[in-house]
Amino acid sequence: MELEETLGLQEFAKILKKRSWLIIILTVISIAISAGISFYALTPVYEAQTQILVNQNNSAEGVYSWQTTETDLRLINTYNVIITSPVILTPVIDALDLNYTPSQLTQQISISNENDSKVVTISVEDSNPSKAAEISNKVAEVFKEQIPHLMSVDNISILSAAKLSENPTPVKPNKMLNVAIGGLIGIMVGIGMSFLLEFLDMTIKSETDVEDYLELPVIGMVDFIKEDKQKKFSLNLRKARRS
Structure with missing residues (x-):
């Protein structure tokens, strides 16, 4: 049970890290919109x-x-x-x-x-x-x-009696609170969009996906060969053919 929970948290963190750019962009946009509305659109009361x-x-x-x-x-x-x-x-x-x-x-x-x-x-x-x-x-x-x-x-x-101060301060809107709420909404929307995109992404990326989607056992893997290793492998293969 603890192992499953650990794997679940790891997958959760992996998705957030992968889509962190989306969360940041949506958070910035949400903060900008709420700040614009609070500072320029809403009438002070x-x-x-x-x-x-x-x-x-x-x-x-x-x-x-x-x-x-x-x-x-x-x-x-x-x-x-x-x-x-x-x-x-x-x-x-x-x-x-x-x-x-x-x-x-x-x-x-x-x-x-x-x-x-x-x-x-x-x-x-x-x-x-x-x-x-x-x-x-x-x-x-x-x-x-x-x-x-x-x-x-x-x-x-x-x-x-009510008196007018030299520098009256509006009671509405609470600009900083609105900006904070906008940032929180942006984060929540970003996280939700991240998991939605991950759910809609049906491409197979690992052997686990093969087992989950195709219900086939994995009997072997072909790993990616880096460029330097590929050159070294090709050189060794030529030498073997000459000999």
């Missing part, structure tokens, strides 16, 4: 985040009860739905004069908050970093203004 705090107004005695905290946490799930609803996004579109519909704008917005945290993060992705920050901040502002009318509560405050 930037992200801006605004954080809001869900927090009931304190009572006159300054006591903040456990029940109030539980109420705020339960409301967060409802707020997450309201933030991306047309009630909030339509005024945002009008205020910023955006060429989006509420459903299109929803695709650019994601809402998140940590477990048992009353901080809600509004994340907006856009090809324009400045527009992403404007949308994120405006969504938070409109939500803060509208929530008292929608739910008769006033427990929203803006904790951290």
